[in-house]
Amino acid sequence: MTTIDMPAKASRPAFNIKREGERFALVAAWLLLIVIFGTLMPDSFLSWRNFSTMFGSQAVLVVLTLAIIIPLTSGDFDLSGASILTMSSMLIAVLNVKHGWSIGPVIIVALVSGAVIGAINAFFVLYFRIHSLIVTLGVGTFVNGMILWVSQSQTISGVSMTLVEWVIINRLFGIPLAFFYALILAAVIWYVLEYTIPGRKLLFVGRGREVSRLNGINVDKVRAVSFIVSGLIAALAGVFYSGMTGSADPLSGLNLLLPAFAAAFLGATTISPGRFNSFGAIISVYFLVTGITGLTMLGAQAYVQNLFYGGALVIAVSLSQLVRNRQPQDFS
Amino acid sequence: MYVHYRQRLAKKTALTTVPPTTEDHEGERFRMRKLLLTSLMTLAATAAFSAAAQADPMADANAIIAEHEKMPVFDPPGEAFDAKACMAGKKVLSIPISMTIPFNVELQKAMAKAAAEVGFTYTTWDNQLKSDQWIQGVSQAISQKYDVLDIAGGLNPEWLGPQLAEARAEGLKITTTHFYDVTQEQHASVDYSGAVDYTGAGKLLAAWAFAKTEGKPNVLIVGSSDVLPSIPFVKSIQDQLTALCPECTQKHLDVPVSEWATKIQPGVQSAILADPGINFVLPIYDSMSQFVVPALRITGAEGTVKIASYNGTPFVLDMVREGQVHMDIGESLGWSGYAAVDNMMRMLCGLPSVKKLNSPLLVFDEKNIETAGVPATFDDGYGDAHLEGFRKLWKLQ
Numbered sequence: 001m002t003t004i005d006m007p008a009k010a011s012r013p014a015f016n017i018k019r020e021g022e023r024f025a026l027v028a029a030w031l032l033l034i035v036i037f038g039t040l041m042p043d044s045f046l047s048w049r050n051f052s053t054m055f056g057s058q059a060v061l062v063v064l065t066l067a068i069i070i071p072l073t074s075g076d077f078d079l080s081g082a083s084i085l086t087m088s089s090m091l092i093a094v095l096n097v098k099h100g101w102s103i104g105p106v107i108i109v110a111l112v113s114g115a116v117i118g119a120i121n122a123f124f125v126l127y128f129r130i131h132s133l134i135v136t137l138g139v140g141t142f143v144n145g146m147i148l149w150v151s152q153s154q155t156i157s158g159v160s161m162t163l164v165e166w167v168i169i170n171r172l173f174g175i176p177l178a179f180f181y182a183l184i185l186a187a188v189i190w191y192v193l194e195y196t197i198p199g200r201k202l203l204f205v206g207r208g209r210e211v212s213r214l215n216g217i218n219v220d221k222v223r224a225v226s227f228i229v230s231g232l233i234a235a236l237a238g239v240f241y242s243g244m245t246g247s248a249d250p251l252s253g254l255n256l257l258l259p260a261f262a263a264a265f266l267g268a269t270t271i272s273p274g275r276f277n278s279f280g281a282i283i284s285v286y287f288l289v290t291g292i293t294g295l296t297m298l299g300a301q302a303y304v305q306n307l308f309y310g311g312a313l314v315i316a317v318s319l320s321q322l323v324r325n326r327q328p329q330d331f332s
Numbered sequence: 333m334y335v336h337y338r339q340r341l342a343k344k345t346a347l348t349t350v351p352p353t354t355e356d357h358e359g360e361r362f363r364m365r366k367l368l369l370t371s372l373m374t375l376a377a378t379a380a381f382s383a384a385a386q387a388d389p390m391a392d393a394n395a396i397i398a399e400h401e402k403m404p405v406f407d408p409p410g411e412a413f414d415a416k417a418c419m420a421g422k423k424v425l426s427i428p429i430s431m432t433i434p435f436n437v438e439l440q441k442a443m444a445k446a447a448a449e450v451g452f453t454y455t456t457w458d459n460q461l462k463s464d465q466w467i468q469g470v471s472q473a474i475s476q477k478y479d480v481l482d483i484a485g486g487l488n489p490e491w492l493g494p495q496l497a498e499a500r501a502e503g504l505k506i507t508t509t510h511f512y513d514v515t516q517e518q519h520a521s522v523d524y525s526g527a528v529d530y531t532g533a534g535k536l537l538a539a540w541a542f543a544k545t546e547g548k549p550n551v552l553i554v555g556s557s558d559v560l561p562s563i564p565f566v567k568s569i570q571d572q573l574t575a576l577c578p579e580c581t582q583k584h585l586d587v588p589v590s591e592w593a594t595k596i597q598p599g600v601q602s603a604i605l606a607d608p609g610i611n612f613v614l615p616i617y618d619s620m621s622q623f624v625v626p627a628l629r630i631t632g633a634e635g636t637v638k639i640a641s642y643n644g645t646p647f648v649l650d651m652v653r654e655g656q657v658h659m660d661i662g663e664s665l666g667w668s669g670y671a672a673v674d675n676m677m678r679m680l681c682g683l684p685s686v687k688k689l690n691s692p693l694l695v696f697d698e699k700n701i702e703t704a705g706v707p708a709t710f711d712d713g714y715g716d717a718h719l720e721g722f723r724k725l726w727k728l729q
């Protein structure tokens with residue numbers, strides 16, 4: 001009698017408390033922060049106005065973080081994200097305020113500029129086989145120079161109130177619309193990465209380029225698309241930045257790069273631990289901003305915010321590593 | 333004779349203590365009563381005067397504001413001198429903190445224009461906020477035999493201590509332009525300083541918040557202690573607010589310059605949420621306003637919480653015109669540039685330093701904002717009294 005080993009029927013992995021604990025540890029820490037600050041300042045901190053303010057004000061950072069997690073997923077760094085954001089924001093201000101273009105075409109130009117810069121990143125990385133860190137650093141610096149040139153080093157205010165209204169003034173449940181745009185974008189990215197073929201290809205390429213190539217995936221094409229989409233989303237963040245401040249200046253947007261990377265890495269410890277993921281990024285941004293808002297409301301000095309920001313990032317990632325038995329991290 | 337002498341002495345001074353004699357006890361008692369009465373009257377008058385001063389702080393605040401609403405008039409900062417003669421063949425090199433900051437670009441343009449009028453060599457060391465570029469600038473000044481090395485527009489001379497010591501050893505004079513507050517002592521490595529009246533701007537901001545809230549200011553001051561003159565600037569706002577209204581609330585949010593983009597908006601939001609009674613935000617440098625406005629919008633406080641600031645940066649003046657900023661204290665950079673060059677030349681011509689950079693502060697609000705230009709500029713709205721004033725002062729006319 002011959003027996004044939006049949007493959008085990010695919011089934012959902014059994015509930016694992018350690019794994020689930022890791023997935024939701026940051027969410028729990030976030031809730032804990034809310035409880036602590038809520039106990040200390042029940043009237044001000046627990047008000048809906050406070051939460052709507054926190055949700056609305058961080059939308060730009062969320063969108064920029066979403067922009068950079070796409071190339072991170074495919075194993076590339078995009079250090080030009082904040083530069084693209086600033087360029088997009090400045091193009092909007094220059095074309096809308098200085099040249100009197102209406103806001104619709106201006107937004108399209110700004111988004112196209114982001115996609116073009118992403119394509120330039122892709123060209124140098126893929127054609128010349130240079131590490132993305134070097135190319136995007138160089139291209140980002142080049143773009144910074146372009147921004148200073150385009151703006152004549154000036155801050156430009158008076159961006160169309162239509163944009164301002166659709167970003168920060170108009171609200172749903174009291175929360176500025178920018179938050180919902182960021183939420184929708186995160187849901188789209190999550191869906192694409194989890195349930196579509198291009199999204200799965202992006203993940204495979206990030207996990208192993210050579211294996212992906214041997215499996216017939218056009219690795220260069222996937223990486224090129226990730227840079228272009230990243231540029232496009234970073235430019236969208238720039239559109240929101242202009243709408244948030246009603247102005248554009250050549251430098252301030254650049255400061256969002258490190259917080260965005262911090263949120264991306266912190267986000268990789270939650271929801272889908274070990275993988276850059278959109279909802280993890282959102283939770284990490286709001287975990288950090290909750291801590292900073294609470295500390296500021298308690299009257300903490302600016303340096304305490306930095307202690308919290310840096311400390312929370314390192315501690316959270318370290319704890320995540322402990323849960324994972326200190327496996328070496330590989331984001332490349 | 334002796335009595336007459338004592339009476340004369342008593343008239344001269346109340347501190348005189350000569351032992352009394354029996355014959356003048358009555359007179360002594362009379363004088364004591366008179367002295368007591370006079371003292372009481374003086375005390376009462378003083379109390380009444382100070383009470384009057386405290387009773388009408390609104391008048392004090394309005395007086396401070398009114399003083400800065402008038403079109404600036406040229407007030408000579410010192411004696412006239414023949415600038416052309418003593419500056420002949422002289423060379424000045426100025427290192428601004430960064431030429432990517434429009435304020436510095438315009439200030440340097442004005443200084444170069446003033447130097448061209450007098451006829452001496454003036455060089456701006458172009459840089460982008462990098463310490464290696466500043467150091468190169470100092471080396472250039474030494475190697476090219478400049479007479480004056482100017483550290484301008486927010487660059488702290490203490491950041492270039494060894495380099496400035498070397499320059500001085502080579503015979504260069506060191507000046508700072510638009511850095512120190514009038515109440516601050518300059519660093520030992522500096523010869524002359526064109527100090528700015530940040531303290532005066534602080535008093536004006538406090539007076540504005542007090543007057544425009546009808547004496548009930550609840551103020552959030554946004555400062556940057558990493559910029560040296562910010563410290564007396566913030567203190568001046570705090571002291572003036574306390575003087576006008578000891579019981580009023582004031583808070584200070586301190587954000588380093590490098591973190592304005594990421595910390596001002598959440599900081600202002602949190603402060604407003606923690607204390608919904610805040611009715612004025614005073615960012616000490618007006619470029620901070622671009623991060624304060626979204627904080628007000630997102631917390632729904634735009635319109636109820638007002639912004640007043642200092643610098644007269646064009647995009648903020650545009651925000652005043654659009655109603656997003658309530659008031660901006662402007663300072664003509666054309667005027668400041670000429671005043672800075674005036675002080676430098678006084679140093680080389682052997683004249684004493686000017687205590688305060690001769691650059692008046694002017695209030696821009698809804699009443700006069702159109703005079704600043706559409707779009708606003710760094711130099712419109714102040715008149716040009718300084719041009720003729722300085723030309724006469726330097727004996728060019």
